[in-house]
Amino acid sequence: MIRLAAALVLLGFTAKAGAVSPTEAVTRPDLSEFEPGVRTALEAAISDFQSALADAPDPRAAGEAWGELGMHYQAHHLQGLASTCYARAADLDPADSRWPYLAGFVALEGGDFEAAESRLSAAAELSPDDAIIRLRLAETALAAGNLALARERFDGLSGGPGMTAARHSGLGRIAVREGRYKEAAGDLESALRLAPSATRLRHPLGMAYRQLGDRGAASANFAARGNGQVPVPDPLLISIGERSQSAQFFLEQGYAAARAGQTDRAVEAFRRAVAASPDDVSAMLSLAQGLNQAGATAEAREWLDKAVARHPEDPVARLRLGMAQERAGEEKPALASYEAAVALDPGLHQARFLLGDSLMRAGRYAEAAEAYGALPDEDASGALFRYREGLAAVASGNCEAALQAFSAGRRLRPDNGELMQAWARTASTCETASDAERASAEDVARQLFGALANREHAATLAMALAANGRFDEAADLQAQVAGRPLAGVADQQALARYRAGQRADAPWPAGDAVFYPPRLNNDG
Amino acid sequence: MKQSQTHQDDKRPGSLSKLRAGSARFALGAGLLGIVALAPAVVRASSGSLFSESSGGPDFVHFNGMSGELYFPEMMGSGAALFDYDGDGDLDAYLVQGVMLGPGKRLADAVFPPADDKPLVDRLYRNDSVTLDGQTQVRYTDVTGGSGLRSGGYGMGVAAADFDNDGRVDLYVTNFGANQLWRNLGEGRFENVTAAAGVGDERWSVSAAWIDYDRDGDLDLYVGNYVRYTFDNAKPCRSSTSARDYCSPLVYKPDVDTLYRNDGDGRFTDVSAAAGIRAKFGGALGVVVADFNADGWQDLYVANDGVANQLWINRRDGTFSDEAMLAGVGVNMDGSPEASMGVDAADFDGDGDEDLFMTHLARETNTLYINDGEGWFEDRTLAMGLANPSFQYTGFGTAWFDYDNDGWLDILAVNGAVTRIEEQLLAGDPFPLRQANQLFRNEGQGRYREVSGEAGKAFEVALVSRGAAFGDVDNDGDTDVLIANNAGPARLLINEVGQDADWIGFRLADGGGRDLYGASLVLDVGDRRVLRRAGSDGSYASSSDPRLLVGLGERGEAPLTAHVVWPDGARERFDRLRPGAYHDLLRGQGKPDGD
Secondary structure, three states: OOOOOOEEEEEEOOHHHOOOOOEEEEEEOOOOOOOHHHHHHHHHHHHHHHHHHHHOOOHHHHHHHHHHHHHHHHHOOOHHHHHHHHHHHHHHOOOOOHHHHHHHHHHHHOOOHHHHHHHHHHHHHHOOOOHHHHHHHHHHHHHOOOHHHHHHHHHOOOOOHHHHHHHHHHHHHHHHHHOOHHHHHHHHHHHHHHOOOOHHHHHHHHHHHHHHOOHHHHHHHHHOOOOOOOOOOOHHHHHHHHHOOOHHHHHHHHHHHHHOOOHHHHHHHHHHHHHHOOOOHHHHHHHHHHHHHOOOHHHHHHHHHHHHHHOOOOHHHHHHHHHHHHHOOOHHHHHHHHHHHHHHOOOOHHHHHHHHHHHHHOOOHHHHHHHHHOOOOOOOOHHHHHHHHHHHHHHOOOHHHHHHHHHHHHHHOOOOHHHHHHHHHHHHHOOOOOHHHHHHHHHHHHHHHHHOOOHHHHHHHHHHHHHOOOHHHHHHHHHHHHOOOOOOHHHHHHHHHHHOOOOOOOOOOOOOHHHOOOOOOOOO | OOOOOOOOOOOOHHHHHOOOOOOOOOEEEEOOOOOEEEOOOOOOOOOOOOEEEOOOOOOOEOOOOOOOOOOHHHHOOOOEEEEOOOOOOOOEEEEOOOOOOOOOOOHHHOOOOOOOOOOOOOEEEEEOOEEEOOEEEOOEEEOOOOOOOOOOOEEEEEEEEOOOOOOOOEEEEEEEEEEEEEEEEEOOEEEEOHHHHOOOOOOEEEEEEEEOOOOOOOOEEEEEEOEOOOOOOOOOOEOOOOOEOOOOHHHOOEOOOEEEEEOOOOOEEEOHHHHOOOOOOOOEEEEEEEOOOOOOOOEEEEEEEOOOOEEEEEOOOOOEEEOHHHHOOOOOOOOOOOEOOOEEEEOOOOOOOOEEEEOOOEOEOOEEEEEOOOOOEEEOOOOOOOHHHHOOOOEEEEEEEOOOOOOOOEEEEEEOOOOOOHHHHHOOOOOOOOEEOEEEEEOOOOOEEEOHHHOOHHHOOEEOEEEEEEEOOOOOOOOEEEEEEOOOEOEEEEEOOHHHOEEEEEEEEOOOOOEOOOOEEEEEEOOEEEEEEOOOOOEOOOEOOOOEEEEEEOOOOOOEEEEEEOOOOOEEEEEEEOOOOEEEEEOOOOEEOOO
16 A cells, blocks of 8 residues: 655745745655656655755746646646646746646646636736647636637637647537537538547547438448547647656557557657666567557567566566567467466467467367367457367367357357358268258358358358258359369369269368468568 | 335425425426426425435445455445335345455455454345334334345445346345345345356446346346456556556456346346347446337446447347447547446436436546437537536446426436545545535526535535435435445435425336336326336446336326336326325226327
């Protein structure tokens, strides 16, 4: 447990500071359980503050000291302390718009819209041309539900493309709230043209289209909804971010950048996270992932090796290293990494799945079936797990288990063509399949062939026809398959079997590509 | 079995001593939503409190089993139920308990030791309230000992219903660990039938809801599951300050929910995959049942923590499809998924369809979605005046209920943070998640106003509230609230004002005494039609009184007509229903109703 005692640091304030109390107090949190980098940064900030205050020649300099301390607190998300510091800074230097602006921003973030309005208005009076302050005022009015004022303020915004996008974004969101859907769609489309990464706007835009009766456009926008927002650089907030020494902060910054598709910024943030907390495995893994996305695979690999070396007990580090090894074509080391990850965390499904794939590629089918088999139906990829489990079982010669796996997969995804085909082929060829299953296999195969009469589906239907003793029909259909381009020896062999009144003996020939799951590539 | 007329013939004489303020009412014409609005008239008890805390409520203190490791489940529980287990016409209570958490942890490691020497199990309380000279003294007696109830695991929530159609209310208890189904045997005894019923979902479940989704006359069960958290995969998390803190749910994989079909023979079948509800999921915390698209079939809304919510529309063939996004209830109006906790559905605006309200994390807002009647919604939180007051609070248990019986549904949100609050942390609080609860009054003109400041001392207390169960515990015609607090005492808030207005109450049941969840009632009140739905679902991890209370303002004693739509779509009408009493509307005893 963090020790929560707060210490009061009494600070002497010299007469040089002018019309202020000679003694001022700042509440300092107990930092004992903060990250080491944060502790050091805040201790240093407080020490600098004390010195600056002691040496301050005038209230303005004292205000600067308070504001600077506030920025350090804000950089580490100690908003209450930051707010106190900004208020004091504003008292001491009422001409500096930074302090009421930052106090207003903290209030806005904290939901104290009245305080935000008052402080941001004060900042705007001091810096009437500052577009960022005016944007925050508009956001405050919108958050507080004062739509008329928000509309007026957003409408008055001007500046570069970012600010124009913010203007359209605000006006569009207000229009949705006011039921002016046509205008909303216009403004939101404009915002998205200027800031395509602002994918969060897709939702209000979808709502506008829905209300306008354009269900297609609504659905398309809902499907494209993301978390990206209109990027409007705020120099003061950027400056505050630079004061942070929190790996956590940088990680969050990196994740946000990655979500917005800004890979370079994400990598930079992850680098700072590692610098702030060199032993943090999450920071190292995030950096490696960012580097990989940026194409710097060699450096990514270095960080993964470091992460595993420092944290051999971390299953995610093992998994990520395995993925990097797989991408590099190092199949055996990758397999070993996945095995280690699964041993460390049996619930790490991704590792178990990739282990199954590695085992398949290594021809260790029974072990692969076991690996896939341990993955639950309930996962979002449950149907895929069952599909791979079934293939592994087929490859290992256990068609009964394969049928069960494919059946389970079909229960999860009844309309999935690959599962339908795998099930139909296996039911058509497995000795233990029942007559009912064979009859059903023909139905399923007909469904597939009816939906798409390609070579694969024709072969599947021929297989099912033969399984039900209709060898002539099977042979006729298979002859078409065998006569098509890309037909192989196996197709000819199947044709010969049907003509000889025999069923196919396997759903796929041994060594078929279906038993060789694709390796991860650098996009995967 | 109660007859079709009344537990209580008259309003409490005691209520005459209370002030009736603002008696003049004016029809203002069509309001924002096309509703005929009534002028606000706050009816206030002479003490000035809207609610008072009962000293006779359950003497339950929640034990959260925290030891300083910041295990995720320790701050998520727990819930409460108000239900009539002994069939005596008053609401008994069930409160869900925690146990010591973590491998190798002992009670001596607990930050907050147990409040008493009682075993750390869920507790059943019998309502032994007495009415003397028109004054009801609320009193709850712990009867766990003789009940056969013995909860297992770390408790989260509870859902009450008569699953076996024997006229006795049973309990489904959700846990961090395997859930339990307790069959009510009568005579105050319960039997654990989990294994036989096949409903012992072992995932981390929080809220569950009973729903007859296939209209076969028995109640099926939807279990909302949270995330895949184990002590083995517990992650060390930090807040943005970098101090240790509870993790976001997004750190863990969300778990799938489960739909159990009641086979009618005491057993249930897991139909989750076949019904399609495994197609989408996201860390469920709240579940509510209603017919959102007005097609006569019960749908489900699932409130997820931090990811898009699901609106499962019943396709009438045993399957559901998630239509949350197009319906406009997957994410808020700005496109952000929110950390949804508690949820309720009701026709708050009196336009004849089911709207949605849900509580959220601080720095989000609670959200109110208005139904357009066809199952499409709009986020109207801001316009309703509900956004700003909720911004700084993390809400959990909630419901729409008419505390002042003026005919408009008000809202209670019980609050408690999930990440440590800076000020409390600096002040040395070992569990710095405390927040006050909030009461919002429906002003009847498309606006809500927070009235927590006028609600009395009960609303000045800041605790870590989670569950909230709603019901009329003193049968005086207004809704009281049982609040379950994490690492704190359960609090029973007695409504001090509702009984001063006119009201009418209903129980929608079959001839066997079973509440018919999913039945809806439409009541003609002047030029308004009031819609209410029977059920115990909604809120957070809690189970509420399935009876229906309709506030009538100052309508007087003139009899009313109720139109009931039973869960299978059959309709009946009940005439000459006198206000000021509860009426048992029994299926088959009304008149056929084409309306």
